[in-house]
Amino acid sequence: MKEQRIFGWDFIMVFIAGGLIRICYQMQNTVTPLYAANLGFTAASIGLLTTVATIASLALRPFLGGWLDRYSRKWIAILGTLVFSVATLVNGIAAIFVLLVIVKAFQGLGFSAHTTAVNTMATDVLPEERLSEGIGYMGLTGSLSMAIAPALALSLAGGGNYQTAYLVAFGIGAVAVLTLFLFRKKPAVTAGEKVTDQARGIARYFEPSAFKPSAVMLLLGLCAAAPSTFFAMYALNKGFGADQISLYFTIYAVALAIARLFGARLARILSEHRTMLLATLLDAAAFLLIAFASNIWMIWLAAALYGLGYGTIYPLLNAMAILKAPPSRRGTAMATFLTAMDVGIGFGASMWGLLVDWVGMGVLFPLCALCCVLAYVLYWLLLRSKEEVLS
Numbered sequence: 227m228k229e230q231r232i233f234g235w236d237f238i239m240v241f242i243a244g245g246l247i248r249i250c251y252q253m254q255n256t257v258t259p260l261y262a263a264n265l266g267f268t269a270a271s272i273g274l275l276t277t278v279a280t281i282a283s284l285a286l287r288p289f290l291g292g293w294l295d296r297y298s299r300k301w302i303a304i305l306g307t308l309v310f311s312v313a314t315l316v317n318g319i320a321a322i323f324v325l326l327v328i329v330k331a332f333q334g335l336g337f338s339a340h341t342t343a344v345n346t347m348a349t350d351v352l353p354e355e356r357l358s359e360g361i362g363y364m365g366l367t368g369s370l371s372m373a374i375a376p377a378l379a380l381s382l383a384g385g386g387n388y389q390t391a392y393l394v395a396f397g398i399g400a401v402a403v404l405t406l407f408l409f410r411k412k413p414a415v416t417a418g419e420k421v422t423d424q425a426r427g428i429a430r431y432f433e434p435s436a437f438k439p440s441a442v443m444l445l446l447g448l449c450a451a452a453p454s455t456f457f458a459m460y461a462l463n464k465g466f467g468a469d470q471i472s473l474y475f476t477i478y479a480v481a482l483a484i485a486r487l488f489g490a491r492l493a494r495i496l497s498e499h500r501t502m503l504l505a506t507l508l509d510a511a512a513f514l515l516i517a518f519a520s521n522i523w524m525i526w527l528a529a530a531l532y533g534l535g536y537g538t539i540y541p542l543l544n545a546m547a548i549l550k551a552p553p554s555r556r557g558t559a560m561a562t563f564l565t566a567m568d569v570g571i572g573f574g575a576s577m578w579g580l581l582v583d584w585v586g587m588g589v590l591f592p593l594c595a596l597c598c599v600l601a602y603v604l605y606w607l608l609l610r611s612k613e614e615v616l617s
Contacts, residue, residue, distance in 0.1 A: 230353035230356060231353075232352060232353065232356055232359065232360045232363060233363075234351060235410065236347075236350075236351040236409050236410055236411045237348060237351050237352065237360065239405055239406065239408050239409045240303075240344050240347050240348045240351075240364075240406075240409060241348070241363070241364065241367060242402075242405050243303070243307065243344060243402045243403075243405040243406045243409075244340075244341075244344045244345070244348075244364060244367040244402075245366075245367035245370055245371060246398050246399065246401055246402035246405065247307060247310065247311075247337070247340055247341075247344075247398075247399060247402045248367045248368050248370070248371035248375070249370075249371040249374055249375045249378075249395075249398050250310070250311065250314055250375075250395045250396070250398045250399040250402070251310075251337060251371070251375075252371045252372060252374075252375030252376060252379070253375045253376075253378060253379040253391060253392075253394070253395040253398075254314050254317060254333075254379075254391075254392065254395050255454060255455075256375065256376045256379040256380060256458060256475075257379045257380075257383050257388055257391045257392065258272075258275065258317065259272045259455060259456070259458065259459055260383065260388070260458065260459070261318075261383075261388045262275065262326065263459065264386060264388070265321060265323075267323060268579075268583055269456070269459075269579045269582045269583050270576075270579040270580050270582075270583045271323065271579075272455070272579060273455060273575040273576040273577070273578060273579020273580065273582075274327075274576055274579065275326060275327065275330045276330075276451070276455055276571070276572055276575035276576065277572050277573060277575055277576035278327050278330045278331055278334065279330040279331065279333050279334035279337070279572065280334060280568050280569070280571065280572020280573060280575075281331075281334065281572065282330070282331040282332070282333075282334030282335045282338070283334040283335065283337060283338035283565075283568045283572070284338075284565060284568050284569065284572070285335075286334075286335050286338045286339065287338050287342060287561045287564060287565040287568065288431035288432065288561065288565070289431070290302070290338065290339060290342045290343070290557070290561045291342070291431060291432070291433070291555075291557050291558030291559070291560070291561030291562065292431065292557070292558060293557075294342060294343055294346050294557030294558075294560075294561070295554060295555060295556070295557040295558055299343045299346055299347050299350070299557070300343075300347065300406065300409050302339055302343045303339065303340055303343035303344050303347060303406050303409075304403060304406045304407065305339060306335070306336045306337070306338065306339025306340035306342075306343060307336065307339075307340045307399065307402050307403050307406060308336070308399075308403050309332055309335060309336030309339070310332075310333055310335075310336025310337045310340055310399060311336070311395075311396050311399025311400055311402070311403065312332075312336075312396070313329050313330075313332040313333040313336060314333065314392060314395050314396050314399060315392060315393065315395075315396035316329050316332075317329045317330075317333070317392055318388060318389040318391070318392025318393060318396075319389065319392075338564075338568070341564055342557070342560055342561050342564055344406075345361075345364060345560050345564075346556055346557045346560045347409065347411075348360060348361070348364050349361070349548060349556050349560070350411060350556075351411050359490060361541055361544055361545050361548065362486050362487070362489065362490055362541040362545075363486070365486045365537070365540060365541050365544070366483055366486050366487070368482065369479045369480075369482035369483035369486055369533075369537065370479065370483065371479075372475050372476075372478055372479030372482060373475070373476050373479035373480060373483075374479075375475075376458075376471075376472055376475035377472035377475065377476060378391075378394070379391045379395070380458075380468050380471070380472055381472075382394055384468070431558070431561075432558065432561070432562045432565070433547075433551045433555050433558045433559035433561075433562045435547075435550040435551050435559065436546075436547035436548075436550065436551055436559040436562040436563050437562070438546075438608040438609055439543040439544075439546040439547045439563065439609065440543075440547055440562050440563045440565070440566035441566065441604060441608060442543055442601055442604050442605045442608065442609070443540075443543050443544075443547075443563060443566045443567050443570065444566040444567070444569050444570040445570060445597060445600060445601040445604055446509075446536070446539060446540075446543075446570065446597075446598070446601050447566065447567045447568070447569065447570020447571040447574060448570040448571070448573075448574035448577075448597055449509065449513070449570075449574070449594045449597045449598055449601070450536065450570070450571055450574070451570065451571045451572070451573075451574030451575040451577075451578060452513075452574070452578050452590055452591060452594045453516070453532070453594075454571065454575075455575040455578065455579070456578060456579075456582065456587070456590065457471075457474070457516070458471055459587075460516075460587050460590070460591075461474070461525065463587065464519070466522055466525065470522050470525070473526065474525055474526060474528075474529045475529070477526050477529035477530050477533070478529040478530070478532060478533040479533065480530075480533065481529065481530045481531075481532070481533025481534045481537065482533040482534075482536065482537035483533075483537070484533075484534065484537070485505075485533060485534045485535070485536070485537025485538040486537050486541060489501070489505075489537060489538035489539075489541055489542065490541060490542070490545075492538065493538075493542060498542060498609075499606070499610065501538060501542065502539065502542065502602060502605050503602055504535075504538075505534070505535040505536070505538040505539045506535065506539065506598045506599065506601055506602040506605075507535070507598075507602075508531045508532070508534050508535030509531070509532055509535035509536055509539075509595075509598040510595040510596075510598040510599055511528075511531050511595075512527075512528040512529070512531040512532035512535065513528070513532070513591045513592065513594040513595035513598065514591070514592065514595045515527055515528035515531070516528045516591045517588070517590075517591035517592045517595070535598075543563070544563055546609070547559055547560075547562065547563040548560060548563070578590055581593075
């Protein structure tokens, strides 16, 4: 039997759109802490900006799942992408903290709609037998953006020229909107619409079969919040240059891409349990290297280890969440999984920011290493039985 291809027209369109918005997201995520610090805001305030975006995202995601399973995923994706892109442009001219908070809220709404819809659209066009592999490929958009966006953002924002970085990010987002218009496939009409409408209680907004992998993702999102929000500031304070920091993100992105390509194969060889253990240990080691780095080589090694670890874990957990759900509930399952990630990253940024203001940056990354260990313990407790993991 001939193996069905993954990279058809529609998958390529969502792959490109997702990648462009990831670049836009990573650019503003790199620049905003520096921009806010330049305006005189504290670390806690900077963390709060990320938390505001997360709260907005969380407020929308429970409704997105049901909407995606009933209405046009394409138009939800287009609207979300447009809102996020425009909010990114406005971010570059907002110099008042209250205005930045409002802009971040709109970014959270737009990014929530975009990511949930685009990733669900990808599952619509992927061959069923290659769904897990396709999800891994979609994850490459994050890797590619990490290789491009931070270096591009830091280069454009050099000398305090932050508005240029935001303008370029907006242009990239606008191209993503145009790309989504080229998506052609409509989801098949099934009884799934009735199933979604008949769901009651918490199942109306969240997919119960996705709860366990989502819980582990929440804790790993907490770990991920630290480097994504505070690494550039931390490294600059330790005396590393912007070029060296940019290379950290490039190394991380390359390692992440390698893990996304080969992590699923490794899991088939070693088993999901051993792969998860190895990956979480790599992440913990990376955080410890950052914490005790005495030279840039330790920072770069940390980037490689963290990329390999996180890049292996994320697709496994995402696939577990999606494949356990009925096809008619994929939008809700995707929303459930991404909600957990939002909670971890968003509230983690605020929590870490408060901690940094209280006791300093030195405790941040050792605590992240501890969180990685706790994430594996939670995985072992919730997903250790063979029935709970991918076959």
